[in-house]
Amino acid sequence: MSDIATRKPKERKRGSGVQFVYNVLRDEILDLALAPGSPIDEIQLAERLSMSRTPIREALVRLAAEGLVTTLPNRSTVVANIDFLNLHTFFDAITLMYRVTTRLAALHHQPGDLVVIRARQAEFAKAVEDQDALAMIATNREFHAAIAAAARNPYYESLFLRLLDEGRRLLRLYYSAFNDRLPQQYVIEHEDMITAIAERDVEKADKLASEHADQIVAQIRNMIARDHRQQIAL
Amino acid sequence: MSDIATRKPKERKRGSGVQFVYNVLRDEILDLALAPGSPIDEIQLAERLSMSRTPIREALVRLAAEGLVTTLPNRSTVVANIDFLNLHTFFDAITLMYRVTTRLAALHHQPGDLVVIRARQAEFAKAVEDQDALAMIATNREFHAAIAAAARNPYYESLFLRLLDEGRRLLRLYYSAFNDRLPQQYVIEHEDMITAIAERDVEKADKLASEHADQIVAQIRNMIARDHRQQIAL
DNA sequence: TGTATTTTTTTTGTCGACATAAATTCCACG
DNA sequence: CGTGGAATTTATGTCGACAAAAAAAATACA
Known part of the structure; x- marks a missing residue:
C-alpha cells in the first residue's frame, strides 16, 4: 500500500x-x-x-x-465514469485547447517560460528513452501544462488542465499499448513546437499543435479500437 | 431585504x-x-x-x-475580485466560446433545441422592449446558454457558463449605461444566429457569433472607458 | 416458492463544540 | 508619544454525535 x-x-x-x-x-x-x-x-x-x-x-x-x-x-x-459514447466531445475540446494554448504561448510567453517548458520536455524525452509509459503520460501532461501557463489565460488553462487530467485517465486504461515507436515522434513534435513558440511564430505553433493533437487523438482511438477487438475476440 | x-x-x-x-x-x-x-x-x-x-x-x-x-x-x-488588468483574457476566451458553441449548435442541434432557443430569444426581446437592463443581462445569458446546451459538448458548455456568469457581473457594474440603441441590434443579431443554426450553416453561424462577440466586447470596453473618464473627471 | 411489506442496518446531511491560527487590543518600555 | 511584544479576542479547521434517508434484511402472505 x-x-x-x-x-x-x-x-x-x-x-x-x-x-x-x-x-x-x-x-x-x-x-x-x-x-x-x-x-x-x-x-x-x-x-x-x-x-x-x-x-x-x-x-x-x-x-x-x-x-x-x-x-x-x-x-x-x-x-466519475469515462463516457466512451461521447469521447468525440473530449477530443474536440482538447484539440482546440492544444491549439489555443500553444498559439497564445507563442504570443505571450515571457523570459522564464521557455526554460520551464524545455525542462518538462527533457523529462518527457527521458521517459520515452526509458520506455516508461506511466512516466510518459505524466511528463507529457506537465509539458503541455507548462505551455498553457505561458499562454497566460487562466480560463483556457483551467479547462485544458481538466482535459489533460481526463486524458491521463484514458491513457492509463491502455498504457500497456503505449510502447510502440510513436512516442519518439512525439518528442520531435514537441521540439518543433518549442521552436515555433520561441520564434513567436503563432501560425506555425497553431499548425504544429493541431497536428500533434490529431496524432494523439488518432492513437487513443487506435488503442480503443484494438482493445475493442480484443474484447470481442474473448 | x-x-x-x-x-x-x-x-x-x-x-x-x-x-x-x-x-x-x-x-x-x-x-x-x-x-x-x-x-x-x-x-x-x-x-x-x-x-x-x-x-x-x-x-x-x-x-x-x-x-x-x-x-x-x-x-x-x-x-473573487474582478481583474480589470487581465480583461483581455476574458474577452479572448468568451469570444472563442461564443463561436465554438454557436458553431457546434448548428452542427449538432436536435429537434427540441430550437424551441428552447427561440423561447429564450423571445424573453430577451421582451426585456429589450421593456428597456429593463437587468432582465436583458439575465435573458441574454440564458439565450446563449441554450445555444451552448444544443452544442452538446459539456466541456465547452461549462467554461462558457462560467464566462457568461463573469460577464453578468461585469455588465452589472455598468448596467446604467445599458440603455442606448445597441440592444435592438443584439435582437437582430440573435435572430440571424438562430436562422444560421436552424439551416445548419456552420460557417455562417461562426461568423455571426464572432461578430456578435466583438460587438459585446466593444460595448463593455466602451462602458469601462466611459466610466474611467467619469472617475477622472470627478 | 415468489412477492409485498415491515424492520433493521447502513450511510449521508447537519449540528454544536472544541482546538488552533490570525487579527486585534492592551500594555510595557524606550 | 511611538514602538515592540504579550494577552485577548475573533474566526477558521476539525471533530464526534445525532437525525433522516436509502439500502438491506427479515418477515408475512399468496
Whole structure:
C-alpha cells in the first residue's frame, strides 16, 4: 500500500487536511486506483486517512465541481465514469485547447517560460528513452501544462488542465499499448513546437499543435479500437 | 431585504442545504450584492440562513472551485475580485466560446433545441422592449446558454457558463449605461444566429457569433472607458 | 416458492463544540 | 508619544454525535 495515504495522525498541519484528501483522491482517481463508477465510502476513507468526515466531504465537493466524482443526493458519491459514447466531445475540446494554448504561448510567453517548458520536455524525452509509459503520460501532461501557463489565460488553462487530467485517465486504461515507436515522434513534435513558440511564430505553433493533437487523438482511438477487438475476440 | 435568504428554518428538505446556500451566494455574488473583494463571514452567514456552518463551508468550497470566491488558508474567504488588468483574457476566451458553441449548435442541434432557443430569444426581446437592463443581462445569458446546451459538448458548455456568469457581473457594474440603441441590434443579431443554426450553416453561424462577440466586447470596453473618464473627471 | 411489506442496518446531511491560527487590543518600555 | 511584544479576542479547521434517508434484511402472505 502507498505510504502517503497511511501517514500517522497529527503529523499534518492544521488547514492542510482538505488539500491532503483532495490530492490523495485525485491521484487515485487519475491513476485508476479507484475504478470509474466505484462508490466512495466516506467513513472508510476517514479511517484510512485518520481524520474526520468533514474535511473528506469538503474534498469530495471540490472533486465534484471538477467533474472527477459524481454526487448522488442522499446516496454515495461515485468516481466519475469515462463516457466512451461521447469521447468525440473530449477530443474536440482538447484539440482546440492544444491549439489555443500553444498559439497564445507563442504570443505571450515571457523570459522564464521557455526554460520551464524545455525542462518538462527533457523529462518527457527521458521517459520515452526509458520506455516508461506511466512516466510518459505524466511528463507529457506537465509539458503541455507548462505551455498553457505561458499562454497566460487562466480560463483556457483551467479547462485544458481538466482535459489533460481526463486524458491521463484514458491513457492509463491502455498504457500497456503505449510502447510502440510513436512516442519518439512525439518528442520531435514537441521540439518543433518549442521552436515555433520561441520564434513567436503563432501560425506555425497553431499548425504544429493541431497536428500533434490529431496524432494523439488518432492513437487513443487506435488503442480503443484494438482493445475493442480484443474484447470481442474473448 | 430579500425574501429567499430569510426563510424560516426547517422549511427546507434534508439534502438541499448546500445547494440552497450555493444558489443564494452565487446570485448575490453575480448581482454584486456582495462586493468583489469583500470577506464572507461563515458565522454571520450561518445565522442569516439559519443553518450550521457545515453546509455553508461546503457551498464555499464549491464556489471556490468555480472561481467565484477565493479561499485564504486560515483566513476569511473573499468574493473573487474582478481583474480589470487581465480583461483581455476574458474577452479572448468568451469570444472563442461564443463561436465554438454557436458553431457546434448548428452542427449538432436536435429537434427540441430550437424551441428552447427561440423561447429564450423571445424573453430577451421582451426585456429589450421593456428597456429593463437587468432582465436583458439575465435573458441574454440564458439565450446563449441554450445555444451552448444544443452544442452538446459539456466541456465547452461549462467554461462558457462560467464566462457568461463573469460577464453578468461585469455588465452589472455598468448596467446604467445599458440603455442606448445597441440592444435592438443584439435582437437582430440573435435572430440571424438562430436562422444560421436552424439551416445548419456552420460557417455562417461562426461568423455571426464572432461578430456578435466583438460587438459585446466593444460595448463593455466602451462602458469601462466611459466610466474611467467619469472617475477622472470627478 | 415468489412477492409485498415491515424492520433493521447502513450511510449521508447537519449540528454544536472544541482546538488552533490570525487579527486585534492592551500594555510595557524606550 | 511611538514602538515592540504579550494577552485577548475573533474566526477558521476539525471533530464526534445525532437525525433522516436509502439500502438491506427479515418477515408475512399468496
